[in-house]
Amino acid sequence: MSERCAVIGVGQTHHKAKRDDISIAGLVREAAKAALEDAELTWADIDAVVIGKAPDMFEGNMMPEIYLAPALGAVGKPMIRVHTAGSVGGSTSIVAAHLIRSGAHKRVLTVAYEKQSDSDAMWALSVPQPFAAPLLAGAGGYFAPHIRAYMRRSGAPDHIGRMVAVKDRQNAMRNPYAHLHLADISMEMVEESMMLWDPLRYLEACPSSDGAAAMVLAAEDSISGRYPPAWVHGMAMRSEPTMFAGRDQVNPQAGRDCAADVYAQAGVTDPRKDFDVAEVYVPFSWYEPMWLENLGFCDLGDGWKLTESGATAFDGDIPWNTSGGVLSSNPIGASGMLRFLEVAMQVRGQAGEHQVDGARLALGQAYGGGSQFFSMWVVGSEKP
Amino acid sequence: MTETAHEPVTTLATPIRLDFDFTPGVAQSRFLKGLAKATFMGQRCSVCGKVYVPSRGSCPTDGVPTTDDVELPNTGVVTTYCVVNVPFAGQSIEIPYICAQILLDGANISFMGLLQEIPTDQIRMGMRVEAVWVDEAELTPSLSSVRYFRPTGEPDAEYDTYKEYL
Numbered sequence: 141m142s143e144r145c146a147v148i149g150v151g152q153t154h155h156k157a158k159r160d161d162i163s164i165a166g167l168v169r170e171a172a173k174a175a176l177e178d179a180e181l182t183w184a185d186i187d188a189v190v191i192g193k194a195p196d197m198f199e200g201n202m203m204p205e206i207y208l209a210p211a212l213g214a215v216g217k218p219m220i221r222v223h224t225a226g227s228v229g230g231s232t233s234i235v236a237a238h239l240i241r242s243g244a245h246k247r248v249l250t251v252a253y254e255k256q257s258d259s260d261a262m263w264a265l266s267v268p269q270p271f272a273a274p275l276l277a278g279a280g281g282y283f284a285p286h287i288r289a290y291m292r293r294s295g296a297p298d299h300i301g302r303m304v305a306v307k308d309r310q311n312a313m314r315n316p317y318a319h320l321h322l323a324d325i326s327m328e329m330v331e332e333s334m335m336l337w338d339p340l341r342y343l344e345a346c347p348s349s350d351g352a353a354a355m356v357l358a359a360e361d362s363i364s365g366r367y368p369p370a371w372v373h374g375m376a377m378r379s380e381p382t383m384f385a386g387r388d389q390v391n392p393q394a395g396r397d398c399a400a401d402v403y404a405q406a407g408v409t410d411p412r413k414d415f416d417v418a419e420v421y422v423p424f425s426w427y428e429p430m431w432l433e434n435l436g437f438c439d440l441g442d443g444w445k446l447t448e449s450g451a452t453a454f455d456g457d458i459p460w461n462t463s464g465g466v467l468s469s470n471p472i473g474a475s476g477m478l479r480f481l482e483v484a485m486q487v488r489g490q491a492g493e494h495q496v497d498g499a500r501l502a503l504g505q506a507y508g509g510g511s512q513f514f515s516m517w518v519v520g521s522e523k524p
Numbered sequence: 525m526t527e528t529a530h531e532p533v534t535t536l537a538t539p540i541r542l543d544f545d546f547t548p549g550v551a552q553s554r555f556l557k558g559l560a561k562a563t564f565m566g567q568r569c570s571v572c573g574k575v576y577v578p579s580r581g582s583c584p585t586d587g588v589p590t591t592d593d594v595e596l597p598n599t600g601v602v603t604t605y606c607v608v609n610v611p612f613a614g615q616s617i618e619i620p621y622i623c624a625q626i627l628l629d630g631a632n633i634s635f636m637g638l639l640q641e642i643p644t645d646q647i648r649m650g651m652r653v654e655a656v657w658v659d660e661a662e663l664t665p666s667l668s669s670v671r672y673f674r675p676t677g678e679p680d681a682e683y684d685t686y687k688e689y690l
Contacts, residue, residue: 286604
C-alpha cells in the first residue's frame with residue numbers, strides 16, 4: 141500500500157434505546173451528513189461508500205445496503221457491504237481505508253449502524269440450532285463463562301468488573317452522543333443491579349441502542365475539513381475458528397496476532413507508553429482487563445491490576461474508552477466504528493469534554509462473534 | 525361517518541416464520557445417531573490425536589478428514605459455566621438455569637450443557653458430572669435425548685487437568 145489515508149470527517153447520531161423518529165435510512169443519513177459537514181464536503185465529492193452492520197437477521201432486512209444506497213448518495217457509485225459480526229464497524233473502516241491506500245479512490249464515505257429497537261438481537265443470538273440444546277442466552281450467555289475463566293485464571297477480585305462499569309459510564313457523562321448518561325453511577329449501584337448471567341450483572345453489560353456512525357476518509361492530496369486529519373498509521377484484521385480443541389477464548393490468538401501486526405505497522409513497541417488513548421470493544425465490563433492483556437498493555441494476568449490502579453481511567457496514564465465505550469452505547473453494527481471514530485476525534489483534537497489533552501497516537505479495536513473476529517487501527521496526528 | 529383522530533402509525537410489529545430442512549451431514553449424523561442410542565460419538569484427528577465431540581468430519585486445526593470414531597463415556601467435568609437469569613423470546617428452560625461448558629472424559633473440546641439437580645449457587649468449576657438421558661422410548665437423534673447433566677458426587681477435577689480447555 142503506497143497512498144497515505146486520513147480521516148477527515150466524523151459523524152454520529154445521538155445513540156438511544158429507541159429512535160422512533162427516524163427510519164434506518166434516516167439514521168445512516170444523519171451520521172453520514174454529519175461526517176460530510178465535518179469534512180466540509182458534499183455528497184457529490186464522495187467516490188465510493190463502504191457500509192457495515194451486524195447480521196441481517198437482527199432487523200430482518202436482508203442486504204439492507206441496497207435499500208440504503210439512495211439515502212447515502214451511493215446510487216451509481218461503488219458500494220461495498222462488510223460482514224464481521226460485532227467487529228464489523230472496525231472492519232468496515234478498514235475496507236474503506238484500503239480503497240484510499242490502494243489508490244482506487246480519493247474520498248470514501250464509510251458508515252455503520254444498528255437499529256436495535258427494530259430488532260431483537262437477544263432472540264437472534266439465541267435461536268435454537270437444529271438438534272442442539274436450547275441453552276444459549278444472548279451474547280452475555282456466551283461470554284459470561286469465559287469471563288469466569290478469566291477470573292479463575294488471573295485471580296482477579298470481583299470488584300474489577302464493577303470498576304470498569306462505573307468508569308465507562310462516568311466517561312459517557314462527557315460524551316453528548318452516548319446512550320447512557322447515568323449521573324449517579326456507583327459501585328453500589330452496579331452491585332445492586334440484577335444478576336443476569338452470573339457472574340455478570342445488568343450494569344456490567346452494554347445497553348441496546350439505535351445509532352449510526354460515519355467517517356469520510358481521504359487520500360493525502362484530498363484533505364479537507366474543520367479539523368486536522370487523523371492519519372492511519374496501521375490497520376489489521378484477524379479471525380480464527382469459533383471452535384477448535386485448545387482454543388484460548390480468554391486470550392484469543394487472533395487478537396494477539398492482530399495487535400502485533402498493527403503495532404508493527406505503526407512502530408509501536410510499548411502500547412501503554414506509545415498510545416495516548418485507546419478505544420477498545422468492551423461490551424461486558426470484564427473485557428477491559430481481558431483485552432488489556434490480549435493487546436499487550438501489560439503482562440498476562442495483570443490486566444485487572446492495571447484497571448484497579450486507575451491507569452485506564454480518564455485521568456490515568458492510558459485512558460481506555462473515553463467516549464463511554466460499548467458499555468454506554470451499543471448500536472451493534474456501529475459499535476466497532478465508534479471505537480475507530482473516537483480515536484480519530486482524539487488525535488484531531490475534536491473530542492470536546494472527553495478530549496485527552498495532546499492525544500497524538502491512539503488505538504481503536506473491535507471484536508465480534510464468539511471472539512473470533514478482530515479489527516484494529518492506529519491513527520495519529522502526524523503523517524506516518 | 526364521523527372523523528376520529530388516531531395517532532399516526534409509525535411502527536408495525538410483523539411476526540415472521542421460516543420453515544427449513546436441515547441436513548446434518550455424515551459426521552454430525554453419526555453423532556446424532558449416537559444420541560438416539562444414549563451415547564456420545566466423537567472423532568479423533570489422525571494428525572493431532574485430539575478428540576472432537578460432536579464429531580465434525582474434519583479437524584479445524586490440521587485440515588484433514590477425521591474418520592476414527594470414538595465412543596465417549598457419559599461423564600465429564602464442568603470447565604466453566606454461567607447462571608442464566610435473563611428472560612428472552614423463545615426461551616424454553618425455566619430461569620435461573622446453569623449453562624455449563626462440559627468436557628467429556630477423553631474429549632479435547634467442551635460443549636454447552638444444562639446442569640441440574642444442584643442449587644445454582646453450589647456449582648463449581650471442575651465439578652464432575654454425568655449425562656441423564658431421557659427414557660429409552662423417547663430417545664431421538666437429537667441433543668434433547670440428554671435430559672441434562674448432574675453432579676456425580678466424585679471429588680472435583682484439579683484445575684490443571686482442564687485449564688487448557690478454558
